[in-house]
Amino acid sequence: MDNLDKVQEKAAQVKLLLLDVDGVLTDGRIVYDSQGRDSKFFDVHDGLGVYVLQRAGIKTVLITAKRSKSIIPRAKDMHVAEVFADIFPKTKVLDRLLKKYNCDLNQVCFVGDDLVDLSLMKKVGFPIAVNNAAWEIKEAASYVTLKPGGRGAVREIAELILKSQNKWQEILKIYA
Secondary structure (H helix, E strand, C coil): CCCHHHHHHHHHCCCCEEEECCCCCCCCCCCCCCCEEECCCCHHHHHHHHHHHHCCEEEEEEECCCCCHHHHHHHHHHHEEEEECCCCCHHHHHHHHHHCCCCCCCHHEEECCCCCHHHHHHCCEEEEECCCHHHHHHCCCEEEEECCCCCCCHHHHHHHHHHHHHCHHHHHHCCC
């Protein structure tokens, strides 16, 4: 894990935020009803974090190894730019995203929690692990959140990025 100055330096460069879903935007639980449909628990604070990043010009893309219908409406609520589901390895969409959003690896932040995220964590300029991530993910991270996945970690990251880019005060003015 990098020191705070290095973390803020990396956060200041972010133009594109990539997020895993299960364990990052959710607490990792998947609930199946009697019909076999899944439900996920999302944190409202994380959602506002993603939304204010978008307001500040920072795109967010969801990349998940699992397909779930419950992700799409949540992504719309948060104004996510794109959703890639059923993707493994997650690195297979990276070049396409770099071209589409006109950024290089140092301008990309990826947040993960488990082994399926490891290859992408090792490629981007600012890899982040949520607090309850697997040990290997924490080892690969430049920053480990104070909050666990699905419980405010993404909001913490959004604030870190926006404050490091001196955009936080502009966001506060919207809500004041």
